[in-house]
Each structure stands twice: as structure tokens, then as C-alpha cells.
Amino acid sequence: MGVFSRSADPPPVAHAGQPRRPPPPPPPPRRWTGRPRCFALDWEKVSDKDGVLVERRAVPGLRVSAIRVTARSPLAPGAVFETIWKQQST
Numbered sequence: 001m002g003v004f005s006r007s008a009d010p011p012p013v014a015h016a017g018q019p020r021r022p023p024p025p026p027p028p029p030r031r032w033t034g035r036p037r038c039f040a041l042d043w044e045k046v047s048d049k050d051g052v053l054v055e056r057r058a059v060p061g062l063r064v065s066a067i068r069v070t071a072r073s074p075l076a077p078g079a080v081f082e083t084i085w086k087q088q089s090t
Contacts, residue, residue: 011045042057042058043055043056043057043068044056044057051071051072051073052069052070052071053070053071053072054067054068054071055067055068055069055070056068056070
């Protein structure tokens with residue numbers, strides 16, 4: 001028994017005397033805004049000390065704010081993660 005592959009939608013079939021339907025038009029291209037969706041201008045800086053930036057913003061429909069923390073370090077990412085994992089295992 002062989003393996004066959006079929007697409008989800010078979011191609012349109014022309015019946016006798018009927019023309020074949022053209023394929024649907026492609027979707028319109030998406031616009032690039034130049035920044036990712038998660039980027040927002042409404043983040044409020046709460047703290048920026050010792051290489052740790054803490055920001056917050058209101059979230060519609062919630063009583064609590066969203067929090068974003070960005071950490072900067074002169075160490076390589078591997079050294080930072082190794083230190084974090086060592087702390088979690090003890």
C-alpha cells in the first residue's frame with residue numbers, strides 16, 4: 001500500500017461545458033509598522049537602578065497593571081543563566 005498526499009481543498013474541476021474557476025486572490029500584504037506588536041509607547045518607568053529597568057502600563061479590563069522588567073549585564077547570557085539555575089537548584 002502506498003502513501004498518498006492530498007491537499008485539503010482539491011483543485012476546482014471543470015465540468016463539461018463549464019469553464020474552470022480561477023483561484024481566489026491572495027490576501028492583502030500586511031503592513032510593517034517598524035516595531036513589534038509588543039512594543040508600546042504607554043509604558044511608564046517605575047525604577048531604573050543597578051541595570052534593572054522596571055516599567056508598568058494599564059491593561060484594559062484588568063485592575064492590575066502589566067509589569068515589564070529589563071535587565072542589563074556586562075556578563076555573557078550563558079553566565080547569567082548558569083547563575084540563575086544554580087540558585088534555583090539549591
